[in-house]
Amino acid sequence: MCYSFESSIKTSLMSLASVLYLYTSGIDKFKWLASTLIGWSIMQFAEALLWLTKPSISCTNINRILTLTLIPLVLMSQSLGSLFGSFYSYPWNKLTTNYKLIYIIYTLIVVAIILYSQFGNIQNTCTTVTPSGHLDWSTNKSDVAFGITSSQSITIITIIIGLPLILLWKNKSELIVFSIIPILAAYYGTSTDSPASVWCYYTSFSSIIFALKLYLHKLGIFI
Helix, strand or coil: CCCCHHHHHHHHHHHHHHHHHHHCCCCHHHHHHHHHHHHHHHHHHHHHHHHHCCCCCCCCHHHHHHHHHHHHHHHHHHHHHHHHHHHHCCCHHHCCHHHHHHHHHHHHHHHHHHHHHHHCCCCCCCCEECCCCCEECCCCCCCEECCEEHHHHHHHHHHHHHHHHHHHCCCHHHHHHHHHHHHHHHHHHCCCCCCCCCHHHHHHHHHHHHHHHHHHHHCCCCC
16 A cells, blocks of 8 residues: 555545546546545545554554454445446436345445455454555455465455446446556555555556546547
8 A cells, every 4th residue: 555644645635636526527427436536545545544553663542443444444435436426327216126236235245245354354453564664454464364365355356346337337448448557456466565555556546547537528539
């Protein structure tokens, strides 16, 4: 993740600026991207709070509370932000009963996976700092958890995060641009001592890409 309180705050502010730009456009699909970006970037604000607890020095009560409460909620928002944001393009009251059921089931699956991954095999209750300077808020410190390796876990989480856009975004060709960064991020993350260490870069570049897309749309270059 981000390497310091300052980098986390800068990333949060960049994402916030992009969210405001996207949402105030009044265009449904860009308001959807704004909701998606909120879900993705709120992790950086959570990490800024964790950096303030000085995790490299000790495991404080505030650190423990944030790790066990805020982090799971943020992880859920990474998938559910894009799912719920789709309501701008697909209003809930216009969905069929079957589609509503799918939304509900997907939400329950995401919640179950995050809760299971964070609380199913707790070995640590505080966020720590890795030797390379990354925050590590995983409560499971082993390379293999529940029979799943770290790299496999990253792949699963990446799919879960991107699935709402993959399935629901109308212009599938645009997904190529959206998917390049998470694929590279997931690959790079497997080579660090904190698998999620690149999320800071991911949200920063996503903020730029989403805002650039809206800017080009206003110029009439892309619909």
